[in-house]
Amino acid sequence: MNPVRKKRLYVVLAILCGVSIAVALALSALQENINLFYTPTQIANGEAPLDTRIRAGGLVQEGSVQRSSNSLAVDFVVTDGAHGVTIRYQGILPDLFREGQGIVALGRVNADGVLEADEVLAKHDENYMPPEVMQALEQSGMKQQHDAATAAKRESAQ
Numbered sequence: 001m002n003p004v005r006k007k008r009l010y011v012v013l014a015i016l017c018g019v020s021i022a023v024a025l026a027l028s029a030l031q032e033n034i035n036l037f038y039t040p041t042q043i044a045n046g047e048a049p050l051d052t053r054i055r056a057g058g059l060v061q062e063g064s065v066q067r068s069s070n071s072l073a074v075d076f077v078v079t080d081g082a083h084g085v086t087i088r089y090q091g092i093l094p095d096l097f098r099e100g101q102g103i104v105a106l107g108r109v110n111a112d113g114v115l116e117a118d119e120v121l122a123k124h125d126e127n128y129m130p131p132e133v134m135q136a137l138e139q140s141g142m143k144q145q146h147d148a149a150t151a152a153k154r155e156s157a158q
Helices: 003-033 040-044 131-140 143-157
Strands: 053-060 073-079 084-090 102-109 115-122
Touching (some): 040 084, 102 131
Antiparallel strands (some): 053 102, 073 084, 102 115
């Protein structure tokens, strides 16, 4: 092989290696930042991966909020009508967080099936619900019950 061809081959191989490394790093970074949405039913059935950051959402079950008396820790159950999942959160909950309302929690499912949340998002007005939560409620048939309860609350407030 003549020296010019050999040099071109090395340049092409170096470029291919550089592009391969860049693609591998980009895919690795994207993999770490993906937060897939799971319903309480999927989490209860074991479909959610353990110790991987996910999003879970549904309605906060009435009477399920338990606050710690000496810290900011709070446990509550989120349901999609079929199943419920316990969410444990350490911090200040959003102002709009309350029982019977839709929320989305970001965190990791532990071996006990409890979602250890590091972020809790509540809806920003009484008509909005995150699309994933709305879809989960529609699939479980609980959306009509939630709509009726919301309408009743609206009427009693007026």
